[in-house]
Amino acid sequence: MDLFEKISKKPGPLGQYRDQAHGYYMFPKLEGELSNRMIFMGKERLIWSLNNYIGLGNHPEVRKVDADAAREWGLAYPMGARMMSGQTSYHEQLERELADFVGRESSYLLNYGYQGMVSIIDALVDRNDVIVYDSEAHACIIDGMRLHLGKRFVYPHNNIENLTKELERASKITKETGGGILVITEGVYGMSGDLAKLKDIVALKNKFDFKLLVDDAHGFGTMGKTGAGTDEHFGVQDSVDLYFGTFAKAMAGIGAFIAGKKEIIRYLMYNMRSQIFAKSLPMPMVIGALKRLELLKTQPELKEKLWTIVRALQKGLKEKGLNLGNTESPVTPVILSGNVSEATQITHDLRENYNIFCSIVIYPVIPKGIILLRLIPTAVHTLEDVEYTINTFSEVKKKLDTGKYSSGKIEGVVIE
Numbered sequence: 001m002d003l004f005e006k007i008s009k010k011p012g013p014l015g016q017y018r019d020q021a022h023g024y025y026m027f028p029k030l031e032g033e034l035s036n037r038m039i040f041m042g043k044e045r046l047i048w049s050l051n052n053y054i055g056l057g058n059h060p061e062v063r064k065v066d067a068d069a070a071r072e073w074g075l076a077y078p079m080g081a082r083m084m085s086g087q088t089s090y091h092e093q094l095e096r097e098l099a100d101f102v103g104r105e106s107s108y109l110l111n112y113g114y115q116g117m118v119s120i121i122d123a124l125v126d127r128n129d130v131i132v133y134d135s136e137a138h139a140c141i142i143d144g145m146r147l148h149l150g151k152r153f154v155y156p157h158n159n160i161e162n163l164t165k166e167l168e169r170a171s172k173i174t175k176e177t178g179g180g181i182l183v184i185t186e187g188v189y190g191m192s193g194d195l196a197k198l199k200d201i202v203a204l205k206n207k208f209d210f211k212l213l214v215d216d217a218h219g220f221g222t223m224g225k226t227g228a229g230t231d232e233h234f235g236v237q238d239s240v241d242l243y244f245g246t247f248a249k250a251m252a253g254i255g256a257f258i259a260g261k262k263e264i265i266r267y268l269m270y271n272m273r274s275q276i277f278a279k280s281l282p283m284p285m286v287i288g289a290l291k292r293l294e295l296l297k298t299q300p301e302l303k304e305k306l307w308t309i310v311r312a313l314q315k316g317l318k319e320k321g322l323n324l325g326n327t328e329s330p331v332t333p334v335i336l337s338g339n340v341s342e343a344t345q346i347t348h349d350l351r352e353n354y355n356i357f358c359s360i361v362i363y364p365v366i367p368k369g370i371i372l373l374r375l376i377p378t379a380v381h382t383l384e385d386v387e388y389t390i391n392t393f394s395e396v397k398k399k400l401d402t403g404k405y406s407s408g409k410i411e412g413v414v415i416e
């Protein structure tokens with residue numbers, strides 16, 4: 001069969017919805033300045049779907065440093081991969097400052113978190129080693145494991161009893177192969193907002209011999225006393241062997257880093273294929289990240305503002321009877337019962353009649369019959385935004401409960 005003909009008949013798990021969803025549910029264009037209000041399809045909406053947690057995306061100092069760095073350095077420098085010709089003192093300075101901030105000996109920059117994570121996993125394990133991971137692990141963790149030639153065991157999300165069983169299985173195998181065990185979890189789970197049970201996981205180190213890698217994409221900059229992450233929040237930084245953070249969320253940039261013991265980071269520098277064989281982060285990204293980190297450290301009021309909004313939003317939604325699952329982070333899932341048609345009607349109603357833009361997650365990403373509307377509060381939201389959103393969600397829930405979305409049509413909503 002012709003390869004392209006096959007592809008046109010099998011557009012993929014997400015691509016199958018492209019004709020109905022493109023430009024509205026998928027690939028929507030949010031225009032204007034990054035803020036709580038942006039333009040979607042020509043109209044201003046209240047935006048709850050950007051991971052601009054502490055509002056650095058459009059912070060005047062950040063914008064200035066980004067622009068000045070671009071003017072001074074351009075986007076080309078340095079050319080080549082870090083190992084070959086892309087090393088600079090700025091990259092090294094950022095690595096030292098990141099390591100200090102997250103309480104580790106050393107850190108190394110990654111061009112993108114996704115590729116970085118794939119190669120971290122690939123570099124750490126060989127066919128004799130066993131990976132044990134949480135069932136809700138992010139795609140970059142799953143893809144890293146696809147390269148793994150040894151055994152891998154999954155435990156149901158945050159289920160420590162099952163994790164213990166999998167560690168028992170893994171230990172039996174590594175006893176035979178002479179390999180080691182790598183446990184991988186996220187810090188904050190980006191869909192549900194719940195936290196990995198890091199205290200329970202590190203306590204298992206008393207019983208089993210394993211190393212722990214934490215992907216804290218959503219926790220870096222938002223969790224812990226200083227914003228150093230979910231392991232700071234739980235007070236277990238010393239027991240998390242490798243800490244991964246991205247600049248794509250609270251730092252409102254591009255790039256990521258991995259932090260840990262000096263000798264391990266040095267090993268990774270020389271063995272992560274996606275970094276060895278790819279161009280170094282351009283200078284404005286590095287200088288911009290230094291500025292963002294400085295603000296993260298010196299302006300704790302940004303994180304405090306985020307949490308004021310988070311607490312008000314989550315408290316208000318709960319008081320109106322909305323189910324937010326087990327979130328303990330800024331990620332705010334509103335969990336409703338309904339089918340795919342109801343989910344699309346609700347999203348349309350929110351966007352067109354209430355001017356609220358949030359992300360929607362449905363089957364097959366989550367079980368059938370559940371609708372997850374995900375709100376990401378940020379430091380640039382206001383308490384008025386929060387109040388309006390709480391009232392809106394309360395109305396939407398009432399409409400859903402009374403079957404207003406089951407007819408396939410509600411006033412002002414046109415479903416093609």
Ligand SMILES: Cc1ncc(COP(=O)(O)O)c(C=O)c1O
Pocket residue numbers: 112113114115117138140186190215217218246247248255256
């Ligand atoms: C949990 C998690 N890990 C890794 C990544 C990938 O990071 P990046 O955007 O830097 O590639 C993301 C998304 O950005 C994420 O949510």
